[in-house]
Structures are given as structure tokens and as C-alpha cells.
Amino acid sequence: MRVSGPLRSPAEKILSRAEAVREAGPGRSFRLVFTNGCFDLLHRGHVECLVRAREQGDALLVAINTDASAGRLGKGVDRPLVTEADRAMVLAALECVDWVTSFHEDTPEALIAELEPDVLVKGGDYAEAEVAGAAAVRDRGGRVVIVPRVAGHSTSGLVRRLKGKGET
Numbered sequence: 001m002r003v004s005g006p007l008r009s010p011a012e013k014i015l016s017r018a019e020a021v022r023e024a025g026p027g028r029s030f031r032l033v034f035t036n037g038c039f040d041l042l043h044r045g046h047v048e049c050l051v052r053a054r055e056q057g058d059a060l061l062v063a064i065n066t067d068a069s070a071g072r073l074g075k076g077v078d079r080p081l082v083t084e085a086d087r088a089m090v091l092a093a094l095e096c097v098d099w100v101t102s103f104h105e106d107t108p109e110a111l112i113a114e115l116e117p118d119v120l121v122k123g124g125d126y127a128e129a130e131v132a133g134a135a136a137v138r139d140r141g142g143r144v145v146i147v148p149r150v151a152g153h154s155t156s157g158l159v160r161r162l163k164g165k166g167e168t
Helices: 017-024 044-054 067-071 084-092 109-115 134-139 155-167
Strands: 032-037 059-065 099-103 119-123 143-147
Touching: 017 059, 017 099, 017 109, 032 044, 032 109, 044 059, 044 119, 044 143, 059 067, 059 084, 084 099, 099 109, 109 134, 119 134, 134 143
Parallel strands: 032 059, 032 119, 059 099, 119 143
Antiparallel strands: none
16 A cells, blocks of 8 residues: 655646746756646546556646637637646646646747656647657656557547537
8 A cells, every 4th residue: 555645735836837847847856857738628637647657756746728828729619627726636636747837839849848758748639740849858868758548548539529419
């Protein structure tokens, strides 16, 4: 049986960008893993990717798109379905997630440059050449890890199924 330390409140795991850089940025004494995304409707594919990401180092920081930047991704006018604050809280409640922050830009490249993570993880719907910030991480001696997708699990697929059920 694994016994862990005291349970951390999800709210205390949600950091401003400045707090994230202070806690997990350059000068840290641990191996930082970084991943990012919208995480609009959290599903099994997300969870499995996050667990695999956390296995790559000592701490996992998840950066989510703000509502405005998520809306610019072209996934539909009604996206994100879940607000930034709610998405952050759900992610922060996961044991494998150490911190959650957000970024307002279209990509997390500037945040990755500020944090200098040791490992950058993305889901299998990306090729390494498409991963924002990958070159910067590799140039500093870090690694880029692509976690295979879990077949049949995507937010866009969930939205399509929900819309189809709502129409019948």
C-alpha cells in the first residue's frame, strides 16, 4: 500500500504565471515536466497522458489555454465548453498534477522559455515537429516525449457525440 503525504487542495496547486515561474522555473532542484492544452472536457485520454507525463520527472506543471486563447484554436464558436477556472480546478484535483497555470498566447512557447522544463510532453495527436517549444527544450538538453493517443477518446469526439444525441 502506498501512503502519501497530506492531501493538497486543488486551489493551492493553481498558480499565476509569475508564481509558476518562481516555483518551477530556472534554478529549481527537481526535474520539471511540462505539458499544455485546453483540457476542455477531461476524459480518459487526458488522464492517461497526464499520468505518463508525470512519470517522466519529479513534478508536472500543466499549462492551460485561457478561454480567449482556447477560443482562437478553431475548434468551434462554442468552445471552450468549460471555463478556464473550472478546467484548472479539475486538473489540479488530479494526484499526478503538481501545478496548473495558464497562458494567453496562441502557443505556450513564451511560457516554456520562461520555465525551461526538462521534459516537454504532448499527446499523440501531435508530431514532435509540431510541438511548440520543442526546439527550445531540446537545445537546453531536455527531452520531448509524445504519449500515444488512447483510441476513441477525444474532446472533439465527445462534443460530436453529445451534439448528435441532442439532435435525436
